Amino acid sequence: MIVNVLQEELIEYAKTIGIDKIGFTSAAPFIELKNLLRRQQELNFQSGFEESDIEKRTEPTLLLEEAQSIIAIAIAYPSRMKNAPKGKRGERRGIFCRASWGMDYHTVLREKLALLEAFLQEKVPHAKMRSMVDTGELSDRAVAERAGIGWSAKNCSIITPEFGSYVYLGEMITNIPFAPDEPITDQCGDCTxxxxxxxxxxxxxxxxxxxxxxxxxxxxxxxxxxxxxxxxxxxxxxxxxxxxxxCPKNKGKLNWLHDSFKPDPEIAKPLxxxxxxxxxxxxxxxxxxxxxxxxxxxxxxxxxxxxxxxxxxxxxxxxxxxxxxxxxxxxxxxxxxxxxxxxxxxxxxxxxxxxxxxxxxxxxxxxxxxxxxxxxxx
Incomplete structure (x- = not known):
């Protein structure tokens, strides 16, 4: 199958399974990220939750030897809660961040990526793939930035024009040579x-x-x-x-799009x-x-x-x-x-x-x- 035709078919299929954005980039090393991560380690700015091996985080071919492309996906999540309960004296409430509203996004995005893998495997039987969400070696944000999902903002989030920064990210490394997308120009401007x-x-x-x-x-x-x-x-x-x-870029981005991410108010804002x-x-x-x-x-x-x-x-x-x-x-x-x-x-x-x-x-x-x-x- 001609690769550019397959790429268009994959884009259309991604829409049908609830993926809000999909982008493509090469499997070339992330050189700038490598330098940044080394500096982060020197300053002890890393959390310890991420992969400690910088080479694995920045060299896709170490994760999939024949890697030629990386497919990046983004799925939007809500920025506001409907019918949010209000805490009061005697009934104080805590709050989970928006990224923890609804179903665990790791589960949801892994299911979407598994569907993409099955789609590609059927079209290209010899295809090799490796998918990851959040806990994988690659930097989700670095991949998303290079694949044109959004720009890397001053707050270290990826901001998409459509959904703001309220998006979950995942990626798939593959040996299929897809055409890369253009990165989006930084739009933060002078805002701090x-x-x-x-x-x-x-x-x-x-x-x-x-x-x-x-x-x-x-x-x-x-x-x-x-x-x-x-x-x-x-x-x-x-x-x-x-x-x-x-963030001004998030103004008006409600993103009430997916039932799996709609929060239960009593869970998201528990007593x-x-x-x-x-x-x-x-x-x-x-x-x-x-x-x-x-x-x-x-x-x-x-x-x-x-x-x-x-x-x-x-x-x-x-x-x-x-x-x-x-x-x-x-x-x-x-x-x-x-x-x-x-x-x-x-x-x-x-x-x-x-x-x-x-x-x-x-x-x-x-x-x-x-x-x-x-x-x-x-």
Whole structure:
């Protein structure tokens, strides 16, 4: 089959299976990205979640020896929630980032890529392919940029003209020599809103992110959250959208396109207090299908405790005391102690002093002392 005809057929087929954008690029090395990643490693700006081997991240032929092309796909997700519940005193709510609304995008995009693979295999029996979404070696954004899906913005997202930056990305390496698309010219202009409003200053400069300061990364860590960030995350319990929501290119991009990504408001904006004592079984049953559950319940619970302290939600005190006294995990006990002190509720000093007498974990003791220090300042 003539390749350009196959390419047109693949583009049309992609539309029928719910892929919003598809682009093509060569399997040539990503030279500029390689230099950038080396610099990121030197500065210790990487999160640790990504592939550590820079060569694998930038040399497609290391992943598929006969690689000639890379197919990039993008699927849009909602930027707003319909019928979003509002938190109030006694019923405070957390928020999952938009990329975690609805079905886990890894599952959805892998299914789409599997369909594309089957389509190509039928047309070209000798075709070789390797697909990946997010957790693969290649940089989804670098591939999408070179394949003309969108431009790489100052907030380190890919922005598409049609859907803004609210898109999931995936790619397929193949030995089929497709014609490459032209990259889209950067359209950020002089705007620096995303840099200016980043809660933790994680966007060091246009296109450079210190992942270790990024709220989206911090909410996924499992240890104690460093003190300087506890007042920055607000009621975010997974991820952060600030650098997207302020972007002028995202204005009016609602993207209510796919049923699989339409959020359940009670999942996307859950009540905080029930999260503190939810069982593993109930957590998996309720949140297991969204991407924000991948690290388990511990980071979510820790963030929920911090959010309750942010709101100074005194009705949560009984649950916080229960966690402080009974939870087996030092991070959760210690964060609860910090929150009780931060909230400055009645009897907080006595509660923390009793806990201090019983506690044996040195890190939890430090957190109890932080809570007592808050009370001493009042």
């Amino acid at each position: 809103l995303c840099i200016d409003v980043c809660p933790t200053g994680a966007i060091v400069q246009a296109g450079q992110l210190n992942s270790n300061r990024c709220v989206a990364f911090l909410t996924q860590t499992k240890g104690f959250l460093p003190d300087e960030f506890r007042t920055k995350i607000g009621n975010r319990i997974y991820g952060c959208d600030t650098c997207q929501t302020v 905080l207090e029930p999260l503190l004592t939810i069982s593993n079984k109930d957590f998996k049953a309720k949140f297991g299908y969204i991407s924000g559950s991948w690290r388990g319940k511990k980071p979510i619970q820790r963030n929920a405790i911090i959010a309750l302290a942010h709101f100074k939600e005194e009705s949560a005190l009984p649950k916080l005391i229960e966690v402080l006294q009974n939870d087996e995990r030092p991070v959760i006990r210690g964060t609860a102690a910090w929150a009780i002190g931060k909230m400055g509720v009645v009897d907080a000093k006595e509660i923390l002093q009793v806990a201090l007498q019983k506690e044996q974990d040195p890190e939890v003791i430090i957190e109890i002392e932080k809570g007592l220090a808050f009370l001493a300042q009042k």
